Amino acid sequence: MHQSDGIAWGVAENIGRIVLKRQEHANTISRAASRALVGAIDSVLEQQPRVVLLAAEGRIFCAGGDIDEFVAAGPALGALVDDILDSLHPALYRLATAPLPVVAAVNGPLGGAGIGLALCADFVLAAESVKLRTGYAAIGLSPDLGASYFLARRVGAVRAQQWFMLSETIDAQRCLAHGVVDALHPDAELAGAAENLALRLAQAATASLAGIKTLCSGLPVRDLQAHLSLEHQLLTARASGADAQEGVRAFVERRAPRFTGE
The missing domain is CATH 3.90.226.10 (2-enoyl-CoA Hydratase; Chain A, domain 1)
Known part of the structure; x- marks a missing residue:
């Protein structure tokens, strides 16, 4: 320190x-x-x-x-x-x-x-x-x-x-x-x-937490249309990442996910 x-x-x-x-x-x-x-x-x-x-x-x-x-x-x-x-x-x-x-x-x-x-x-x-x-x-x-x-x-x-x-x-x-x-x-x-x-x-999925913070911190000034558009954009990006693939596989395999921040 x-x-x-x-x-x-x-x-x-x-x-x-x-x-x-x-x-x-x-x-x-x-x-x-x-x-x-x-x-x-x-x-x-x-x-x-x-x-x-x-x-x-x-x-x-x-x-x-x-x-x-x-x-x-x-x-x-x-x-x-x-x-x-x-x-x-x-x-x-x-x-x-x-x-x-x-x-x-x-x-x-x-x-x-x-x-x-x-x-x-x-x-x-x-x-x-x-x-x-x-x-x-x-x-x-x-x-x-x-x-x-x-x-x-x-x-x-x-x-x-x-x-x-x-x-x-x-x-x-x-x-x-x-x-x-x-x-x-x-x-x-x-x-x-x-x-x-x-x-x-x-130990969580870094990009997932970042997306959640972005979405929630912009309320309530963002209107619904803009919010839905941002949700679409962020979820598409998250779904293309390695952490999402790992999270989905872990869910199906009933094990704890091992997120890497990607």
Whole structure:
């Protein structure tokens, strides 16, 4: 694993891993950490893993931006935020829209930009200690890192707006009930559950998962005619690949398929 400014990353066995390692600062995203996170995302994606796993060390997944750095910036806070987001937002977009599954292992409370980082994932597994607090309005700011987009996608626009406006703490059971997270695990079991899911996805048919993500992520703005056309195009391409041939044979032979990513 490579490491820089509180971010570690690497690719092994077709799984890309990005880990927040600033636990002494609640895994907040400082200017330096944001640069490292951009580099980590680009490095991992360039190696074309089959799945990406986002995780964090310590008791808190990510509390958002580095408030100490915000205070030190004083009147230059706007310039600091602009500098951070100028490269971090495009990197987050590349990660969220990459043609592969992204898994987030949320090991505890999250807030601010940590919401966007966690919820950009296709699968969000959380520890029972998870809590969500948007926090932006409480300090006179508005959302970033896609937090408003990804939270609204999961809980609905009106509920997301209310949560952002009130900055109330949303506990683990409400997070699960409203679809903020997809599953809750005892804290000690979260890492294993996330690794198992990542391994399962890494063994799946890569192009099939990419096609599914492309189709579902384009809704609801794509109309039915365009969607059917895209389904036709993608399925024809998938059916011409080696993984489809292997999958069909394995089904008939009643065995587990051995996908190669072709």
